[in-house]
Amino acid sequence: AQSVAQPEDQVNVAEGNPLTVKCTYSVSGNPYLFWYVQYPNRGLQFLLKYITGDNLVKGSYGFEAEFNKSQTSFHLKKPSALVSDSALYFCAVRDGRGSTLGRLYFGRGTQLTVWP
Amino acid sequence: NAGVTQTPKFQVLKTGQSMTLQCAQDMNHEYMSWYRQDPGMGLRLIHYSVGAGITDQGEVPNGYNVSRSTTEDFPLRLLSAAPSQTSVYFCASSLRNRAPDTQYFGPGTRLTVL
Numbered sequence: 001a002q003s004v005a006q007p008e009d010q011v012n013v014a015e016g017n018p019l020t021v022k023c024t025y026s027v028s029g030n031p032y033l034f035w036y037v038q039y040p041n042r043g044l045q046f047l048l049k050y051i052t053g054d055n056l057v058k059g060s061y062g063f064e065a066e067f068n069k070s071q072t073s074f075h076l077k078k079p080s081a082l083v084s085d086s087a088l089y090f091c092a093v094r095d096g097r098g099s100t101l102g103r104l105y106f107g108r109g110t111q112l113t114v115w116p
Numbered sequence: 117n118a119g120v121t122q123t124p125k126f127q128v129l130k131t132g133q134s135m136t137l138q139c140a141q142d143m144n145h146e147y148m149s150w151y152r153q154d155p156g157m158g159l160r161l162i163h164y165s166v167g168a169g170i171t172d173q174g175e176v177p178n179g180y181n182v183s184r185s186t187t188e189d190f191p192l193r194l195l196s197a198a199p200s201q202t203s204v205y206f207c208a209s210s211l212r213n214r215a216p217d218t219q220y221f222g223p224g225t226r227l228t229v230l
Contacts, residue, residue, distance in 0.1 A: 009156075034218070034219075036221075042223065042224075043120075043206055043221040043222055043223045043224050044159075044206065044208075044221040045221075046218045046219075046220070049218060090158065090159065103149070103161065103164060103174075104149075104161075104208075104219055106151075106158045106159040107158055108156060108157065108158035109158050
């Protein structure tokens with residue numbers, strides 16, 4: 001079965017410091033992985049995705065994610081955090097099988113707070 | 117190109133009332149889905165559709181009905197609202213093919229059932 005785990009409910013980091021939001025996954029077949037961000041009272045916005053190829057994926061707003069197949073992880077990173085990065089972040093894995101092709105399985109989300 | 121639109125943005129219902137949450141997309145996406153978001157629970161899939169005339173249940177389908185008569189529209193119906201259905205509801209759409217396309221989300225509907 002497909003599943004995603006985000007082990008941290010909250011991550012706090014000072015502005016200018018690097019940030020990491022963790023995600024591990026379990027899939028049958030090839031892992032197609034996504035990160036979404038949700039700002040208060042808004043819908044989810046796509047940040048980046050991993051399909052194949054380079055393990056380091058670059059996305060919007062200076063975010064990147066590192067795919068590690070042996071550790072089944074897809075951690076979100078940013079070298080220098082901004083206060084405006086404070087939001088709720090979701091990791092998701094896409095179902096690539098048969099009739100459920102396209103379905104996304106989401107983690108519970110990690111609230112990122114960047115302190116000035 | 118409006119993307120994914122949802123109406124209404126806010127709704128208050130009394131227990132037992134029925135209503136329909138509207139979702140539309142103008143990107144010709146085959147795949148559409150409804151999620152509910154509750155604190156600490158992430159997003160849970162209610163129903164989804166892989167094309168016009170085809171729908172299927174997700175993780176939490178009880179109390180909700182859907183239909184997909186056109187590619188563009190995917191309404192979610194609450195037949196008899198219950199307080200447990202108080203939540204924020206998101207509609208999403210994507211292409212459905214072997215290449216993992218991005219899912220695009222609507223702005224959400226905040227529903228309160230009294």
